[in-house]
Amino acid sequence: MRVLRWNELDATARTEALRRPAQVVGQEVRATVADILEAVEREGLAAVVDATERLDGIRREDPLLTEGEIDAAVARVPAEVRAAITAAADNLRAFHAPGGYTPYLREVVPGLVCERAVRPVRTVGLYVPAGSAPLPSTALMLGVPAVLAGCPEIVVCTPPTADGGADPTVVASCVELGLRRIAVVGGAQAVGAMAFGAPTGQEGQSGGIPRCDKIFGPGNTFVTEAKRQVAGLQGGPGIDLPAGPSEQLVIADSGADPVWVAADLLSQAEHGPDSQVLCVSDDGKLLDAVAAELDRQAAELPREETVRAALEASRLVLTRDLQEAVAVSNEYAPEHLILAVRAPRALLDDVEVAGSVFLGDHTPESLGDYCSGTNHVLPTSGAARYTGGVTLASFQLSMTVQSATPAALGEMGPTAVTLARAEGLEAHARAVTRRLEGDAR
Numbered sequence: 001m002r003v004l005r006w007n008e009l010d011a012t013a014r015t016e017a018l019r020r021p022a023q024v025v026g027q028e029v030r031a032t033v034a035d036i037l038e039a040v041e042r043e044g045l046a047a048v049v050d051a052t053e054r055l056d057g058i059r060r061e062d063p064l065l066t067e068g069e070i071d072a073a074v075a076r077v078p079a080e081v082r083a084a085i086t087a088a089a090d091n092l093r094a095f096h097a098p099g100g101y102t103p104y105l106r107e108v109v110p111g112l113v114c115e116r117a118v119r120p121v122r123t124v125g126l127y128v129p130a131g132s133a134p135l136p137s138t139a140l141m142l143g144v145p146a147v148l149a150g151c152p153e154i155v156v157c158t159p160p161t162a163d164g165g166a167d168p169t170v171v172a173s174c175v176e177l178g179l180r181r182i183a184v185v186g187g188a189q190a191v192g193a194m195a196f197g198a199p200t201g202q203e204g205q206s207g208g209i210p211r212c213d214k215i216f217g218p219g220n221t222f223v224t225e226a227k228r229q230v231a232g233l234q235g236g237p238g239i240d241l242p243a244g245p246s247e248q249l250v251i252a253d254s255g256a257d258p259v260w261v262a263a264d265l266l267s268q269a270e271h272g273p274d275s276q277v278l279c280v281s282d283d284g285k286l287l288d289a290v291a292a293e294l295d296r297q298a299a300e301l302p303r304e305e306t307v308r309a310a311l312e313a314s315r316l317v318l319t320r321d322l323q324e325a326v327a328v329s330n331e332y333a334p335e336h337l338i339l340a341v342r343a344p345r346a347l348l349d350d351v352e353v354a355g356s357v358f359l360g361d362h363t364p365e366s367l368g369d370y371c372s373g374t375n376h377v378l379p380t381s382g383a384a385r386y387t388g389g390v391t392l393a394s395f396q397l398s399m400t401v402q403s404a405t406p407a408a409l410g411e412m413g414p415t416a417v418t419l420a421r422a423e424g425l426e427a428h429a430r431a432v433t434r435r436l437e438g439d440a441r
């Protein structure tokens with residue numbers, strides 16, 4: 001990989017250097033997704049079943065796993081993997097538990113009390129990808145905060161395996177959290193089913209995939225585009241955030257180990273050909289060593305082809321100093337940022353935007369992907385500029401509540417009346433004056 005010298009690039013070249021490979025969703029993807037969603041809205045479960053047969057080669061009249069299928073899948077997961085699932089879930093619970101909205105109350109003027117009350121989102125749909133690789137860790141990342149929030153109805157959708165079931169480790173991760181409503185549906189058809197509902201049996205029965213209030217989870221271009229489309233519908237569901245192809249930016253100083261830096265970059269490059277990884281450093285020799293390591297280590301990986309495709313769109317950037325490296329990162333707004341420097345805490349103060357930050361040489365991003373406790377469903381494509389990743393609060397809604405005594409209405413009512421009349425909304429004003437003036441019926 002060629003090293004780009006940041007100071008020698010003009011504004012256009014800098015924009016090009018930080019361009020994402022997968023940012024442009026073609027008209028074709030948009031139209032494909034729109035067709036699938038329209039069919040699911042019109043025909044419900046039948047369209048979901050047809051799309052799954054066409055796109056995933058599996059026909060299941062009822063996509064929900066039976067109790068027998070769930071138990072059989074869990075039994076196939078080795079004890080060591082089940083123990084790792086439990087250990088990861090424990091850390092996720094520990095970190096996420098305090099991350100919800102805090103209810104609070106203020107007596108704004110005597111007798112006028114304003115509150116924030118917190119409720120779980122009632123029906124949530126969790127998408128667990130399984131196209132390029134099944135991601136049981138994503139089931140944990142979404143399921144743990146959903147359960148902690150107390151969401152009463154939780155459905156999981158994940159693409160089918162070749163035998164028509166779901167990946168056993170995905171199923172075992174759901175079961176670890178007590179989730180047993182698992183539908184083997186992937187792609188845009190899964191998002192459509194969760195957005196519009198795809199019930200089985202008689203109308204009014206609760207079988208099948210329920211219409212969800214909010215849809216969560218990462219996925220490929222079709223999944224991400226489908227979430228964007230359903231979120232734009234009037235009365236449509238909410239979505240968590242744009243969580244598309246994985247990205248990582250490493251800031252490395254001259255003391256960083258090029259072997260470890262390259263290993264971190266490759267860990268995200270292996271997600272898909274549209275993943276992107278960048279290494280930014282103030283040391284040209286370090287960047288050359290990282291380039292050589294990327295090439296050497298890529299050849300040893302089972303997903304070498306995917307990794308090399310991702311490296312095509314990846315970058316090595318030489319900056320004047322580490323402050324400039326952070327400025328480059330702030331402009332890119334990476335999903336993951338690793339600070340492989342001698343004083344990472346000091347540099348953290350300058351970091352303005354990133355989905356998740358990893359400090360020092362001994363904190364590989366893989367820890368966060370699986371088991372440190374932070375969430376791996378994170379903003380991509382620059383969305384870190386305005387949002388963080390999934391948290392417990394993502395599964396809650398905050399509701400305001402207020403109550404006024406007659407005296408408090410006497411105190412604040414005239415202000416409301418003045419503002420209502422300034423807006424020309426007399427009915428608003430009279431809702432107050434009728435009370436203040438006593439009997440004006």
Ligand SMILES: NC(=O)c1ccc[n+]([C@@H]2O[C@H](COP(=O)([O-])OP(=O)(O)OC[C@H]3O[C@@H](n4cnc5c(N)ncnc54)[C@H](O)[C@@H]3O)[C@@H](O)[C@H]2O)c1
Pocket residue numbers: 032055056128129130131132133135138159160185186187188218219220222223242243244245246271272275335376377378379380
């Ligand atoms: N940002 C994050 O937080 C985060 C976390 C985990 C994974 N990811 C990303 O999620 C993505 C997972 O993608 P994936 O493909 O492996 O799995 P996926 O489950 O998202 O997609 C598979 C589904 O796509 C549908 N599909 C495939 N080709 C299609 C076509 N031509 N037309 C219509 N539908 C089609 C199929 O129905 C299939 O079931 C990766 O890019 C990974 O980097 C992101």
Ligand SMILES: N[C@H](CO)Cc1c[nH]c[nH+]1
Pocket residue numbers: 135137138245246247268335369376377378
């Ligand atoms: N790195 C991905 C988020 O971009 C999450 C993941 C799941 N499994 C491995 N990694």
Ligand SMILES: [Zn+2]
Pocket residue numbers: 246267268271369
């Ligand atoms: Zn990963």
